Amino acid sequence: MAPRAGLRGWRWSSAWRAARDGSRERRSMGRAAILLTPRTSHTVTDLHAHLRTRLLDAIAGLGLDRAAAEPLVRLEPPKNRDHGDVALPAFQLAKLAGKAPPAFANELAARVTADDVVESATATGPFINFRFRRAALARAVLEAIQSGAAPYGKAAANGQVVCIDFSSPNIAKPFHIGHMRSTTIGNALCRIHRHTGATVHGINHLGDWGMPFAKMMTAYMRWGNEQELHASPMRYMFELYKRYGREVKENPGLDAEAAKHFQALESGADNVERRMWQLLRDESLKAFQGPYARLGVTFDHITGESFFEDKMAGAMQRVTASGVLEQSEGAAVVWLKELGIKEPCILQKSDGTTLYHTRDLAAAFYREVTFHPTRILYVVGAEQKLHFDQLKGVLTKMKEPVAKAVEHVPFGLVLSKTDDGKWEKFASRSGNAVFLDEILDEAVAKVRGVIREKNPDLADADQIAEQVGVSAIVFNDLKNSRIKDVKFDWESMLQFEGETGPYVQYACARLSSILRKAECPVPAASAIDHGVLADAERVLLTMMDFGTAVQKAAEQSEPSHVTGHTIALAGEIHSYLRDHYVVGQEPKIRDARLVLVDAARRLLVTGLALLGITAPERM
RNA sequence: GCGCCCGUAGCUCAGUGGGAUAGAGCGACGGUCUCCGAAGCCGUAGGUCAGAGGUUCAACUCCUCUCGGGCGCGCCA
Known part of the structure; x- marks a missing residue:
């Protein structure tokens, strides 16, 4: 439904004020992961x-x-x-x-x-x-890898249907560092679940409704200029956003004005608010394609909050019919005290308009009838745990079967270093907000420099620098348990040695180089003398762990298990190569090692692909 | 105040459906390119697993409490 064509080349503004009501797009945590496989063993080979x-x-x-x-x-x-x-x-x-x-x-x-x-x-x-x-x-490991058999290759359909709600930015704002985690984690989970045989629906639940958007509309209607908007939509909207933040301090009545606009928008009438909403939404959505393209992220469905505009009344009727809805201080709420949640879930404001919860409820019903999911993963920051506890709670209280599918996948904050060396939540009070494109550009530039120094004759150096630089950032984001806060500092972000994306890519490039220099095709894994690979036991045993890593990543919604495996395998093959040459060995040994090297390269490429990262042949 | 998350080497982190001597990377120090890619590899130093109880044949892992850090808590998302 949304244009996918990329708008490339523009850059984010250098400062971004993460105001309280502006930095809370969805992204957060969950209840205990639902383990869908019997936990009997790790028999993956x-x-x-x-x-x-x-x-x-x-x-x-x-x-x-x-x-x-x-x-x-x-x-x-x-x-x-x-x-x-x-x-x-x-x-x-x-x-x-x-x-x-x-x-x-x-x-x-x-x-x-x-x-x-x-x-x-x-x-x-x-x-x-x-x-x-x-x-x-x-024999067992190499034949399976070479033939692409599961778990090294994609598994046969396992009957699971997994909806993954991820990225879901508030599109009234620029795509900044805070949007990256949900995007990269969700993207990786989509790929990992597909690999394990699930039918996956990657959903971008855009924040294109509600008060943030209404505030943007208010700003635009007061101060906006269509020519400037078209010239540089995101940057211009960001300026409007900042101006709104400044002026609302002097004039608190602005919020009431925004609320009125939202009410008018939600009335469904063809009015100025609706036309304004359409314009701003179209412009910002186009602008978001740039970062998505760079990160290699795609969605199966772009159904933002606005998509559920005409589905909320039905959802509310369903809640009312179930008898769990109550009135409280003029609002319609569901109490969840019996489920251990003290705060009521508000589904309708006293002015009659809807809320974040209302739209998520409508979305849950829609997804249930449309996709019949076994799991619905919400890749949203840990600070929104209560929201998803409440969502699941309301569905549970309504005795809706879909309740058990709802699963919050929380992740930690992105922290930045303050002047006195402490870590704090990204906020641009101190001008520390960083935009994704800036980070990617920095990384790419640094990679370009490394290439100039180490591999000056490399063809397509710019393209490879982009590939490696972006991977360094993505890999870094997926390296640790997602619940950990990400400490953002340039030094470690632009570090390409040790446990990094470029390290794994380097291993791939090195293996590719050996395969090129062998100047003979890789033999069939069944045709070699497996006995001569007794010296490669560590590599082979690490390869054998791949399936377990992927399975755990899928069950626990934890891509870092895959990241960790690629690091381990890259390390083992690097060590092996130190004392075991391929080129120039007698045919029996050369052939066996060629199969090993080829298998390691394939498995590393597969592992990186599950993370949304590609590996160059040379770098 | 209440709820949740985190606390493992100087730094950043694995390991936490209990299991055999707690592992990496970075940083430090020392080796290693006349031989397939040194963005690599090899080695040395570095830990009362925040603390105290408890359960167990066995606890970094499970339970309770304490301390430290963070996040959240009715018409925002």
């Missing part, structure tokens, strides 16, 4: 599945109940790699058997004899450590 079966057979052989033991067989990575490839703490199984853990571990280990896949099962105290045959490990 054939090797693990095989081992599980062997273990359960052995357990049954010891006279234990197979079904009772099944959930207790929790294979986990050993604390120390020297112990083995996977470990099984035998405490609970020993309890089931009524034996001392070390003795039981011994008995069980003895029954898991070596086969084509399992090399050994060794009891170490109460733990059993397993080791796979190196050739089997290499």
